[in-house]
Amino acid sequence: MRWFCQGHKATALALCLLSIIVGGVTGVAAEPLGIGSTPAGTPSYAMALAIAKAVKEEAGLDVLPKPFKSTGQALPLVERGELKLGLSNGAELAAAWNGTGVFKDRAGKNIRLVARLFPFRLALAVRQDDPAQSLADLKTRTLPSGFTTTTTGEQLVAAMISTAGLALPDVKTVKVADFQSMRDAFLDRRTDVTVFIVGSGVDEELARKVGGVRLLELPAGAEADARIKAVLPVARTETVDPKDAGPVIDRPTRVMSYDFYLYAHEAAPAEAIKPLISALLNRKDTLVAAYPSYAWLGRQTIIGDIGLPYHAAAEEAYRELGLWPASP
Template identity: 30%
Template sequence: MKSAAFLLAGLLLAAPAQVFAQTVTVGTATPGSLFHSAGTAVASVINEKAGMRAILQPFASANVYIPAVSEGDIDIGVGTAHEIGAAVVGLEHFEGRPQEGLRAVGTMFPLRFGVFVRADSDIETLADLRGRTLPSGYSSQQIAATMMDAIYASAGLTVDDVDTVTVANTVAGADDFATGRVDAFFFALGGAKVSEVDAAVGGLRVLPFQNTEEELEAVRQFLPQAYFREEQPGPGNPGVTEPTMALAIDAVAFASASTSDDIIYEITKALHENKDALVASFPAFRGFDPDAMARSLDPVEYHPGAMRYFEEVGIADGE
């Protein structure tokens, strides 16, 4: 009888430890990419604030780990609102294979992006890219090809108006730029790779958008959720040498529908309550608005665990 009592006590004492020891996997893109840095920040907050153990699982890009999350092999990741929406309904590079197991956790921050050239380049505008050599293809990061189509369209160009060098992803394109193989490269503002290339070539400059209705209409033929955002020079914005209009789309944390409600509830709570920790890990989270985490991401549904937390704090459905 006494042994049974000790056993029961041991099980009760072990229960909190088992919850604390819960392991979640966080899918990230290639080291140096923005989504590797973003995923690392999310994992850090899960480790430090959610009472769980987060393990990073790098992939070539989000379009590779999105199916892994949908199938339940990975618990959580960060990607663009556009790509997650396309994945859920089976469009673009997910044509014919909808990723029905994806659920949103929350809107994270504006993913700002553009085309970079050397600071002393004679390329001054996006239209000046005509006839220049740029990375293309993005076989393992196909959202980048869609983003570049939008950028070309903003200047009345298409990929056929430039010479191209085929790359697997944006990191490879940045490496080709650093070695002089291409004249410009596409990347997210604030990415670790941008800082590396900026130092390697003696300075970068991001090409500006004009912020006209016509330009935005052309962009939204490819990226319906995109918007313009003025960027300021600063240590976290290499390549921004003066106030410059960049293109942006929201970055979204998403999870597998098969990940338990309780786990996603705790992760959502930790992200909502710890903006400072996210910013300390990755400065792009300065643009994170915790009380806008639950904004509509149609056609993507929110995970029930996230919705439970949003309802508790009164921010569900834009409250």
């Protein structure tokens, strides 16, 4: 370029200046921040897309979903700083932080919470024509198990059937790799039961394909909650109103829930963390339009406590907003 600029000063000055400007912009332009999610078409991918759109509107920040087979596969990359952001549930994050379960002997002490997003509400579902009318009836049915590429899949099933006094050895099971293979097994009738996430477009489509599903309601009361927490400490039961639940639920139904979080590597830049929090609080219409469960998110719910520290910039942002300290 130097010889061209020197030899063609009269005709090339503008081109030389343009090349310098464009090259400079290219050199300093920030790369999009990756946010670990599951594959396109799954709930956490849709959640990540919603966040990406909201923070682009709020601050012009580029965030792109980085899909993995499960949220648990993304977590070690965030722990090592190879990926700055991720989406995961409280059970998985607590296991990673404490070095338990699939994270045994490899505790992830570099991960930090950014925001609690909303609860994942779920239940076990059977086809409309299935004879099972309650969780206790599942003793004669075939359930998914294994979930070899996920952290919490089998725990979810075990926690819900525990409220009926059942454990996985008490029922027939078929091993699956992840939640999508669980749905495939249900569609192919290799299993009689699937985990249904309330409000999930993927699961609503599955229900349509099989001619409708029926959710098996969890029992209410302290004993049911205690049994669930014995298997999955961050989970609880709650009653879902039909108006908040999509087409599958037509009456108030008690389900299991646990919270989903946005988290980050401890060294993720403050220049990204603070705009993300602003977007979550200020761009609710955008978030809800992309993923309706974000309707739950707000100033009083955005901070949760699962025993992990918050990113320093997130804590600073919440203090500035008058929302700190966290309240479980």
